[in-house]
Amino acid sequence: MGRTFFEKVWDDHVVADLGDGAFLIHIDRHFLHEVSGAVSLKEIDARHRTVRNPELTFGTVDHVLETVPGRGMTTRMPGGDDFLREFTERIGPHGIRFFDLHDPRQGIVHVIAPELGVALPGMTFICGDSHTCTVGGVGAFAWGVGSSDSEHALATQTVIMTKPKTLRVNFTGQLRPGVHAKDMILALIAKYTADGGTGYAIEFAGEAVRSLPMDGRLTLCNMAVEFGGRTGTVAPDEITFAYLKDREFSPRGADWDRAVAYWRTLASDADAVYDMEYELDCSTLEPQVTWGTSPEHSVAIGGVMPDPAASADPIARTSRQRAADYAEIEPGSPVMGLPITGAFIGSCTNSRIDDLRAAAAILKGRKVAEGVTAICSPGSTATKLLAEAEGIDRIFIEAGFEWRESGCSLCMSGATGGESFPRDARVIASTNRNFEDRQGPHVRSHLASPVTVAASAIAGHIADARAFASKEDEQ
Amino acid sequence: MSMQPFASETGVCAALMRNNIDTDQITPGHTGMKVQKTGFGEGLFFNWRYLPDGGDNPDFVLNQGPFRDTKFLLAGTNFGCGSSREFAVWALRDFGIRAVIAPSFGAIFTSNCYMNGVAPIILDEAAVSAIAGEIAPDHCTMTVDLVRQVILSPDGHEHRFHIPDLQRERLVEGLDAIDATRKRDDQIAAFQTADKLRRPWVYAVEGAAA
Numbered sequence: 001m002g003r004t005f006f007e008k009v010w011d012d013h014v015v016a017d018l019g020d021g022a023f024l025i026h027i028d029r030h031f032l033h034e035v036s037g038a039v040s041l042k043e044i045d046a047r048h049r050t051v052r053n054p055e056l057t058f059g060t061v062d063h064v065l066e067t068v069p070g071r072g073m074t075t076r077m078p079g080g081d082d083f084l085r086e087f088t089e090r091i092g093p094h095g096i097r098f099f100d101l102h103d104p105r106q107g108i109v110h111v112i113a114p115e116l117g118v119a120l121p122g123m124t125f126i127c128g129d130s131h132t133c134t135v136g137g138v139g140a141f142a143w144g145v146g147s148s149d150s151e152h153a154l155a156t157q158t159v160i161m162t163k164p165k166t167l168r169v170n171f172t173g174q175l176r177p178g179v180h181a182k183d184m185i186l187a188l189i190a191k192y193t194a195d196g197g198t199g200y201a202i203e204f205a206g207e208a209v210r211s212l213p214m215d216g217r218l219t220l221c222n223m224a225v226e227f228g229g230r231t232g233t234v235a236p237d238e239i240t241f242a243y244l245k246d247r248e249f250s251p252r253g254a255d256w257d258r259a260v261a262y263w264r265t266l267a268s269d270a271d272a273v274y275d276m277e278y279e280l281d282c283s284t285l286e287p288q289v290t291w292g293t294s295p296e297h298s299v300a301i302g303g304v305m306p307d308p309a310a311s312a313d314p315i316a317r318t319s320r321q322r323a324a325d326y327a328e329i330e331p332g333s334p335v336m337g338l339p340i341t342g343a344f345i346g347s348c349t350n351s352r353i354d355d356l357r358a359a360a361a362i363l364k365g366r367k368v369a370e371g372v373t374a375i376c377s378p379g380s381t382a383t384k385l386l387a388e389a390e391g392i393d394r395i396f397i398e399a400g401f402e403w404r405e406s407g408c409s410l411c412m413s414g415a416t417g418g419e420s421f422p423r424d425a426r427v428i429a430s431t432n433r434n435f436e437d438r439q440g441p442h443v444r445s446h447l448a449s450p451v452t453v454a455a456s457a458i459a460g461h462i463a464d465a466r467a468f469a470s471k472e473d474e475q
Numbered sequence: 476m477s478m479q480p481f482a483s484e485t486g487v488c489a490a491l492m493r494n495n496i497d498t499d500q501i502t503p504g505h506t507g508m509k510v511q512k513t514g515f516g517e518g519l520f521f522n523w524r525y526l527p528d529g530g531d532n533p534d535f536v537l538n539q540g541p542f543r544d545t546k547f548l549l550a551g552t553n554f555g556c557g558s559s560r561e562f563a564v565w566a567l568r569d570f571g572i573r574a575v576i577a578p579s580f581g582a583i584f585t586s587n588c589y590m591n592g593v594a595p596i597i598l599d600e601a602a603v604s605a606i607a608g609e610i611a612p613d614h615c616t617m618t619v620d621l622v623r624q625v626i627l628s629p630d631g632h633e634h635r636f637h638i639p640d641l642q643r644e645r646l647v648e649g650l651d652a653i654d655a656t657r658k659r660d661d662q663i664a665a666f667q668t669a670d671k672l673r674r675p676w677v678y679a680v681e682g683a684a685a
Contacts, residue, residue, distance in 0.1 A: 012673075015666045016659060020640035024659065026666055028677050036559065038510045049653070052663075055680050079509055086510045097680075123677065130559040130583055144583050146561035147512070148590035148652075156656045158663060161586070162639055194495050195553035198579045228553060230582045251676035259676045294495045315551045315604070319494040412558075414505025433557065435499045437522050 002269025004166050005235045006201040009141045009266065013124050021162045027153045028123040029140075031109045032059040032096070034087035035415075036128025040150040041090040053157045054095040058118055061087065061101055062108045063129075066417045067346075067377045067404040073101065076418025105248070107380025107406045110134035110348040114218060115380055117247025121236035121263040126153060130225045131348045131432065137218035138244060139236035139266065141201070144225065164230040165275035167200035168268075171208035173283030178466040180358070181216035182350060182430070182449035184208065185223040186288035188280050190298040198228030200276065203268070208282035209234055214243040215354035222349045223432050226295040235267045289462055290434045290447040291335050292323035297434070299335055301452065301464045307331035326436055327444050336462050338446070342427030343374040343457035344439075345450050346404070347411040350430035351379030355450040356387045360395040362454040362468050368400035369460030373421070375402045377409035401457070413440045428456045478592035480649035481621055484573050486546030488617040488629065489536050490607035496550055497557030498584065502566045504558075515562055516569030537570075540612045545570070547617055549607050550577040552600070555584025564591045574619045576626065578603055589642045592649060594621060596636045606634070621647050 003011070016024040032040070037059060044051065051057060064080040065071065073084050091098045099105040105116060109127050113119040113135050121139030126132060130144035149159050171184055189196070202224050204217075212220065217234045224232025234240075241260055244250050251259045286300035297320075299306065308320035308331065324331065329338065345351065345359055356378060368374045376396050378384035384406055387393055393403045408416035411431045420440035421427050427445055430453050434445040446462060455465035502508075506518040524535050531538040537545055548567070554577040555563060564587040567575070574594040588595040596619070598606075606617070609629045618627040621643055626634040638646070645652060671678050 012670075016662050018641050022639050022641040024656065024662075026663070026670070035508065036561070039512060039561070042510055043512065056678070077508075078505070079507060082510050083508070120676075122674075128559060130557060132559075144559040146559055146564070146583060146587035146590065148561060149586055152590075152653050152656065155653050156660070156663060157667075158656060160641070160652060160656070164582075194556060195579050198553065199582055225583075226556075228556065228579070228581070249681060251679070252681075255676040255679060259674075262674060296495075313600075315492050315494055315600070318492070319551065322493065412499075412504045414503070415508060416504070420505075433497075433499070435497050435557065437503055438499055441522075 002272040004268045004272040004274060005203055005233065005266055006141065006166050009122050010163065012122070015158055018160065022160055023163055024158050025124060025161055027126055027157050027159060028056060029118055029125045030057045030150070030153050031113055031118065031127040032057065032091065032150070033063050033109050033127065033129060034061045034065065034083045035063045036147045036150055038083045038087040038090070039147040040128065040154060041094070042086060043151050044154050045090060049155045051094040051096065051154045056157065057096045057154065059091045059096050060099040060106055060109060060112060062407045063416050065101065065407045067407040067409040069405060071405055077415055080418055104381050104385070107382065108348045108351065108408060110222065111351060111379030111383065114138050114214070115247065115382060117244055117250030120244065120250065120259070121240060122266050126150070126159065131222055133224040133229060133232045134218050134222040134348050136221035136224065136231055136233035137214060139233060139240055139263065141231055141233060143231045164199055164201040167197055167202045167276040167278065168274040169202060169204050170277065170279045171204065171206035171282050172279060173207060173281050174211060175208055175282050175285060178451070179285050179287055180449040180451065181212055181219040183285055183288045184280065184282060185220050186290065186295065186298040186447065187285055188278070189223065189227050189295045191280060192278055194226060194294050194296040195228040197224065200229055202227065202229040202232045204232060204234050210237065213354060214239060215352040218352065219350055223295065226432055236263045287449060287452055287464060287466070289335055289452060291329055292320070292327050293434055293436050294323065295432065295434065295447060297323055301336055304334050305329045305331050336464060338426060339461045340428050340456055341371055341373065341425050342421045343372055343453050344410045344427060344429040344431065345453050346375070346377035346379065346409045347431040348379065349432045350450045351377065351383065353383050353386055355430065356383070356392050359450040359454040360392045362451050362465055363399040363401070363458070364395050366399055366458045368457045372457050372460055374400055374457045375404060375410060377404035378406050381406050410439060413438060413443070428453050428462060478649040478651070481573055481592055481594060481646050483618065483620040483622060484546060485616060485618040487541050487544050487615050488547040488549060488606070488610060489542040489545040489615070490549040490610050491536060492549065492551050492607050494551035495553045495556055498555055498560050498563035499557055501555065501563040502560060508562055512565055513569060515566040519566040519570045541615055546573050547619060548572050548575045549603055550575060552578045554580050556581035559583040561587045564588055564593055568593050576603060576606070589645060590652065592646060594619065594638065594646055596626070596638070598634055598636055602634050
């Protein structure tokens, strides 16, 4: 019997079989950031351990670091300065490559790792952040770990893990104009629930995925963890190779040719069997927006708030009722038209150049509605500079958006950059988590694609971007 | 810090029967993250446990009578989903919780539990609901036996579970994983030597020493 893409990658990384399903797995790339990385490096130092393979390890600052212009090594997050200082002081002596605050390669780990060619197909890639699965978009087997697993990897270049089962998600058909990768993943999670992929190594496949450019694939894989996945990947193809060629840390010359030849062998064999298969038809898919406090609380933009009482399972019913109470939306009422006071485009989910270009096409020549605080934080310093070279920053600023430095920014209240939306605000965001209090105290977060966020910022309420044809198209 | 061994424990069991209790709820991002691995018990379930004025929320189970000494927590599906923050497990552990029992868990959370002497125990939804239904303030003592892999509910019903041998032995003995893996350094070195021939580009990082 043939092997799946995931099984081929897994087999090539087994150092030892530890019995009863547990394995010692080699880590090809380990990325540190200042929150989990500060803790793991502090423990390494306290126990006088050495970093086994510093040349396979990278670091940057993205979480606690502020995104306001003129930022420095202090932050509004209480205790945050300690993370920035300890991480910066401790990483250097270990010989780990570090993209600091002033480095043009600084950015959100999951945005810069593919952008720099640090994450490559067929690699194992970890970081102390749950959205590490993002870089599965380039065909890496990537997953988030805690500080202790990170410490284990620093000391041994391995982690202990149970072999996950495999799940293939077939996205059939082609997306219609105005529908994006974010809509695909939100619809998937809504269809199969937030633990529908729990524990699985998920492979995103099908016609719609093959047509997605790299930025869309990264968005898709980003939210694999919101589906419970251990990892989310897209098997590498010509789009992947073209994206990675000549990136700073991509292989060069004969090494590149050898690497591509190996990567071509990784796609699942025709007779490979997955433990589970799911399907979602993209040809009829509508733009999505969430109403509640879990990414599974998603509906089509023209849809209505579902009735929690309709859930058959009593725990699910209680959970959805609690979410409905938090969201303060009446069952049966439309989600479109809900007034918002905040809009955020950024985060490891949707802050790449394609996202900014698509949002700019909506924003060009228009103004953010009065009373809406609109903020954009590009996913990396390099993305910010590229956007500025294209004049995208001017479009955002003239529309009324704040144009920020790169980092996790307003994705997470208090801890990322030390900022929050004000208490009780209703905001629309291109991020990945609409959890209670995630973006501020009792803040109601609605997740959507960058174009839906841009259109809603202009309208002052949740809006369908397809009604906002680009001004250039109208001429 | 070293892990506290966990062979068989008896204590108070509380039920928090909601699905998708994420690590942002277990330890909200704004609640005193520190560059250390201990001292997070006070922040556990911060937004649910405390009122905006800082006082205890009397409606939250862990503030009620015997449940202030909760050792085992029952929950709905997908407990510990969300952020990888290990602070969530450290907060549970520092509060005194030794095991969480749920139908499913976030994968990263599960791994973090093993690293810190907290047992993530999977039981099917019917079993979790059955135990939750037995609990009352004067009837909440339960036993979790990791050696026999059995839970003895407040009513005395046995529920069997499985934790992979390696992880279970580490929980029972309180063993440090890094020390154990370092003994396999020859195997790791041999793996890398062979792998360099097959995938040289993985190891030939431009300007390797920073």
